[in-house]
Amino acid sequence: MEFQNDAGSILLRKKVLRIVGIVVTLLVLWIVQPFTYENIDAGNVGIKINLYGTDRGVDNITIVTGRVWYNTWTTKIIEFPTFTQxxxxxxxxxxxxxxxxxxxxxxxxxxxxxxxxxxxxxxxxxxxxxxxxxxxxxxxxxxxxxxxxxxxxxxxxxxxxxxxxxxxxxxxxxxxxxxxxxxxxxxxxxxxxxxxxMIDEKNASIQARLKAENEAKQAIAEATVSKAKAEGEAAALLVRARAEAEANRLKQQSLTPLLVQQQVIQKWDGKLPQYGTVPQFFKNVAQ
Incomplete structure (x- = not known):
């Protein structure tokens, strides 16, 4: 009876070890397996390069996009962005x-x-x-x-x-x-x-020259305005003086002896002037 129990225990132990070995082997194979994928995003271009076989090397390159599955042992994927860098x-x-x-x-x-x-x-x-x-x-x-x-x-x-x-x-x-x-x-x-x-000094010299030229132009402009204003005022005074002189001349020419006598008669109040007031009398008449 004990022999049967020992045999069953050994068989169970072997079965467990076999299962564990299979699981470990599968895990190792999963870890070292060469298959994987690469996502080629929008705005990028991938190239697939064969590393082995008759078509190996860079002479056989394929442009790929999207999700690409490949064998890492025999294939290489390199991605290049095509958007602005x-x-x-x-x-x-x-x-x-x-x-x-x-x-x-x-x-x-x-x-x-x-x-x-x-x-x-x-x-x-x-x-x-x-x-x-x-x-x-x-x-x-x-x-x-x-x-x-x-x-x-x-x-x-x-x-x-x-x-x-x-x-x-x-x-x-x-x-x-x-x-x-x-x-x-x-x-x-x-x-x-x-x-x-040298550039700074040249620019400073140019700025100084332009400033001096502007100031000179401004002074000339102000002098021209002042001269024009003075000439205008002088011309206006001359015109007024000429007008007054012409008016006086015309007024003097219009005072004929007959007109003076007439004005005297019109302004005489019937009284003879007193001694010493005759010049004033004629002055009043003339006005």
């Missing part, structure tokens, strides 16, 4: 034709042509972040270096728009041929301290 680069220095050093602090906005994502990976075999800090940064630096070498220090500051237009043309061409679409470049260009001082 903004990269703020560390400042660098470029030299103009007259050996002046300008510091440039660029910020680039760009996006990737989705159809050229496989070509980008074939050519560079790097992540987008690595491409931005290596190839794209070198392209931006070369554009500034080439354009700056065709300008003098003064012309860079006085023809800033033309300077940046040339850089834009170069970047559009050199980035676009590899699938990177240029959107916008913001650059803070700082001249050397000596040139900045």
């Amino acid at each position: 903004s990269v703020d680069y560390e400042p660098f220095v470029v030299t103009t034709r007259d050996a002046a050093e300008f510091q440039v602090d660029p910020k680039l906005n760009y996006h990737i042509n989705p159809a050229m994502v496989p070509q980008i990976y074939r050519q560079y075999r790097k992540t987008l972040a690595e491409i931005e800090q290596q190839f794209m940064r070198n392209t931006i630096y070369d554009a500034y270096r080439i354009v700056a070498n065709s300008f003098t220090s003064d012309s860079v500051m006085s023809n800033r728009e033309k300077f940046e237009d040339r850089i834009q043309i170069l970047l559009t061409k050199n980035l676009g041929k590899d699938g990177f679409i240029y959107d916008q470049l913001t650059s803070a260009i700082s001249p050397p301290a000596s040139l900045r001082q």
Whole structure:
């Protein structure tokens, strides 16, 4: 009886161990199994690369979107964003034709042509972040270096728009041929301290000259107004004086002897003037 119990216990123990072994094996297989999936979000493009087989390597790249299942042992998925990217680069220095050093602090906005994502990976075999800090940064630096070498220090500051237009043309061409679409470049260009001082002094001189010219023009204008006002007042006085003189002349011409006698008769009150009042009498008549 005891032998039967021992045999049953051994069988049960073996069965439990078998079940545990199967479960452990399944867990290990689940942990190490190579199958997984990748979600390619909107605004991104994924490329599927075969690592083994006759089609292995970057020559066989498939563009994928959405949820993609793949074998991590034999396949690799790399995702590239196709929406606008903004990269703020560390400042660098470029030299103009007259050996002046300008510091440039660029910020680039760009996006990737989705159809050229496989070509980008074939050519560079790097992540987008690595491409931005290596190839794209070198392209931006070369554009500034080439354009700056065709300008003098003064012309860079006085023809800033033309300077940046040339850089834009170069970047559009050199980035676009590899699938990177240029959107916008913001650059803070700082001249050397000596040139900045010269520019400030020149601007101050121009401001002082303009101020002096404005003050001179204002003084001339005020003098012109005062002269015109004085001439107007003098002309008005002359006209009044001439009018009064003409009136007196006409008045004197109108006092004929006959008219004077007539006025005397009209104003005589019938009394003979007293001695010493005759001049006053005729004065009253004349009035």
